[in-house]
Amino acid sequence: MMTFLLTGIVVFLTHTLEVITGFGCTVLAFPFVTWILGIYEAKVLLAVLTWILGFYLVSTKFKHINWRQFGVIVALVGLGMPFGIYLFNHFPSDTLKLLLGVFIILTSVLQLKKEYGGIQLRITIPEWVYYLLLFFGGILHGAFATGGPFVVLYATRKFKDKGEFRATLSLLWVSLNTFLIATDVTFQPLLSNIAAVATQGAPMGQSLLNLIWSLPFLLVGIFIGEVVHHKVDAALFRKIVFWVLLATGVFIIIANLLHIG
Template sequence: MSPLIYVLVGITVFITHALEAITGFGCTVLALPFVTALVGVKTGVPILATLAWILALYIVITKWRFINFKEFGVIVLFVGIGLPFGMLAFKNLDAKILKKILALFITLTASWQVYRRITRPGVVSNSDANGESVNCPAAPEAAISKTFWGRLPYYLILVVGGMVHGAFASGGPLVVLYASKTLTDKGSFRATLCLLWTTLNTLLLINYLRSGVFTAPIVSGTAGMLPFLAAGIVAGEKIHHRVDGDLFGKLIFLVLLITGLFMLMF
């Protein structure tokens, strides 16, 4: 990796991982087009997967008290239901077309939510003992039903997310749509999603280890990105604690919108 490539990849890692440190998602899908263009898919994907795992694990370890284990269990259950169907049903279909359909759905949904949050007044933030905002990331929205049938449409979103993830590992945005309605504060939203990414990426990294993916260039490349990752975590943490719940809700769907656009373009 030349010095110029190293700096460009590092800047990309810093920006995208700072965003995930703020919101709890988005670093890999946002960084992937740029990093793989610079270093190639076989090098870029394992590096980004490892960095994403480290970031998510850091959030889980340091913010474990914010994890909503009940909602985490719900997400894993319904995503798990969809996962094998995705592996089977999409095996012989055109993945590129399906990805574009998914990207269009995410882009339209996120655009509508961003528009609503800009044009509608935000809710008054509640604060915890440390003075941090704790209102719902999805505000301003009606509270989601607590009954099974009331939540069924959102459970179906998770199942579809599992199918999409099983087909081509891009189901995360659909999980975010569910989480934005059910997790009650920004800290819980971020920590619970990071527990999910830690779980999924642990399985992925185990598979990489078994397959001999971690060659010397990938290990050295990952190590070289650690300072940029650390800087992104520090910056993201500071911003996360200063963003109120209303702005956090806007930021979630803005990142989702950018994610959808990236999926459409690349």
């Protein structure tokens, strides 16, 4: 019971942030849920919960989706995902995650200083660099279902409206996780168990139990996140986005140093 409760609390806190901003739940939750459940159960649970949450946001915010930018993002991220799936199943990735965490922290600090008026960034970053970020985001999403940080760095440059930002990224997570769940062997035990429970009355396995117990916490997070999202103006929204990114980088490094996930 304590395992389910701890997992539920993490799901509630991180998915509330996801509803507010449109990203962040998986990468923030991953170290903690990995510590509680193990890396495979964490990847399965968080990918499915993100799919459910994304489906809700897409269904209710459909008119805010920027289809042109969605096409660019999903194409480049989609190119990187098969590489990430392969890496997850064949190679250790501690060094990659450590470098990722450092990169995210440095970028977030620079952006936060800019948002608070501390510095004026005069460096012009070529457009191709942002496209490369999307490709690397796809690799990370295929490996850990947590490719959001790189995608968000691209999205903060392209989206000025917070509703458009959230709706378009939500459609991206639904699309990517549909592909991930359908093609990655990590998810096959859960899918087989759901089919067996539905058709044969078989007992629920650990992955399905984790999912069932987490759903009420997800629903409460959706309700609270929606209330907060509509009370946040555009300037504060951007600050929240970069604070969440900063927390993401810190959590990645902590998880790496503690050898979690």
